Amino acid sequence: MLYIYIYIYIYIYIYIYIYIYIYIYIYIYIYIYIYIYIYIYIYPCVFLADLSIWVPDRQKIVKQLYEYKPPLKGLDSDKVNIRKTREFKDNPLETKRGIPTIFAITPTYSRLEQKADLTRLCQTFRLVENVHWILVEDSINKTALVKRLVTNCKVPCAHLNAVTPSTFKNVPGKRKLPRGVAQRNAALTWIRDHVDPKEVQGVVYFADDDNTYDVRIFEEMRYTKVVSVWPVGLIAGGKFESPMVKDGKVVGWIFYVGAHRRFPIDMASFAFNVQLLFSHLKAEFKYTVPSGTQESTILEGLNVTMSDMEPKANNCTEILVWHTRTQSTSLINQPKLQEKFKTVNFDLEV
Numbered sequence: 048m049l050y051i052y053i054y055i056y057i058y059i060y061i062y063i064y065i066y067i068y069i070y071i072y073i074y075i076y077i078y079i080y081i082y083i084y085i086y087i088y089i090y091p092c093v094f095l096a097d098l099s100i101w102v103p104d105r106q107k108i109v110k111q112l113y114e115y116k117p118p119l120k121g122l123d124s125d126k127v128n129i130r131k132t133r134e135f136k137d138n139p140l141e142t143k144r145g146i147p148t149i150f151a152i153t154p155t156y157s158r159l160e161q162k163a164d165l166t167r168l169c170q171t172f173r174l175v176e177n178v179h180w181i182l183v184e185d186s187i188n189k190t191a192l193v194k195r196l197v198t199n200c201k202v203p204c205a206h207l208n209a210v211t212p213s214t215f216k217n218v219p220g221k222r223k224l225p226r227g228v229a230q231r232n233a234a235l236t237w238i239r240d241h242v243d244p245k246e247v248q249g250v251v252y253f254a255d256d257d258n259t260y261d262v263r264i265f266e267e268m269r270y271t272k273v274v275s276v277w278p279v280g281l282i283a284g285g286k287f288e289s290p291m292v293k294d295g296k297v298v299g300w301i302f303y304v305g306a307h308r309r310f311p312i313d314m315a316s317f318a319f320n321v322q323l324l325f326s327h328l329k330a331e332f333k334y335t336v337p338s339g340t341q342e343s344t345i346l347e348g349l350n351v352t353m354s355d356m357e358p359k360a361n362n363c364t365e366i367l368v369w370h371t372r373t374q375s376t377s378l379i380n381q382p383k384l385q386e387k388f389k390t391v392n393f394d395l396e397v
């Protein structure tokens with residue numbers, strides 16, 4: 048009997064010993080480590096991030112805390128290092144150092160006129176120093192046509208793809224849905240992931256592939272402090288739309304349609320300092336806003352007000368960008384042409 052009591056006593060003693068000295072101590076150590084991690088590392092980083100002060104890994108930490116988004120297809124295959132691409136040796140135009148980079152974001156989709164439009168845009172960029180083109184295809188995979196074009200273009204380029212979700216594809220006859228949302232957001236994500244805001248000065252501009260650009264517009268926008276704005280020609284059924292400027296300040300907008308917009312301006316009419324993307328990590332385009340309000344959505348996301356706007360193009364008195372549209376090509380005579388020239392290979396890339 049006594050042996051049993053001793054046995055139980057020893058058993059309980061050992062159990063308590065193990066529990067106190069191992070189990071509890073491990074818990075205490077884990078808690079201490081977690082508290083040290085949160086109070087010494089994460090909280091200061093988030094706090095500094097809110098004050099727009101850059102800290103190492105800030106982006107990663109803030110994203111982990113409250114910014115998780117499913118990864119976009121195709122982004123990882125293009126891990127282009129911005130510092131490397133700025134030293135793009137083959138490009139004789141990429142020589143001038145110490146001037147801000149222009150991150151030109153172009154959504155594009157496959158169509159008969161795509162190569163012509165992109166060729167013209169590429170050649171415009173070749174006349175501009177320190178452009179980093181971010182070209183985003185609306186496709187499941189990057190196409191061979193655009194890959195070849197980017198290679199031949201010699202402009203430093205991040206070639207990405209982000210497919211428009213099928214629920215947001217435009218259907219003829221139905222209400223028009225916003226275009227380019229997934230693609231422009233993929234480009235913003237690329238900048239946030241690949242550009243070191245401590246090292247790079249620059250501006251972000253949304254340069255659609257069918258507009259016409261006077262190269263002087265890029266020099267106008269290059270030193271943008273917050274957001275710069277200017278007129279756009281041949282738009283919305285009028286000769287131009289423009290910011291209204293008084294005494295060198297933006298005081299309103301010259302436009303006719305779409306008064307529901309907070310900023311009634313076109314995508315081609317503004318550029319903003321790249322640092323804003325890092326101080327406003329949630330700023331992005333959205334499918335769920337009324338049509339025509341994509342520009343307002345991103346500018347509101349960047350917490351911009353009218354008093355932040357810097358009028359460019361000689362106080363908005365010059366048109367340096369045009370909202371031109373490429374007419375879609377009719378192939379009405381193609382069958383007859385092929386009938387007439389039976390031995391000609393018409394499968395050439397156009």
Ligand SMILES: *[C@@H]1O[C@H](CO)[C@@H](O)[C@H](O)[C@H]1NC(C)=O
Nearest residue numbers: 293294295296359360361362
């Ligand atoms: C714009 O207008 C303001 C005020 O009239 C003037 O001070 C400034 O020099 C003008 N800017 C340009 C580029 O002409």
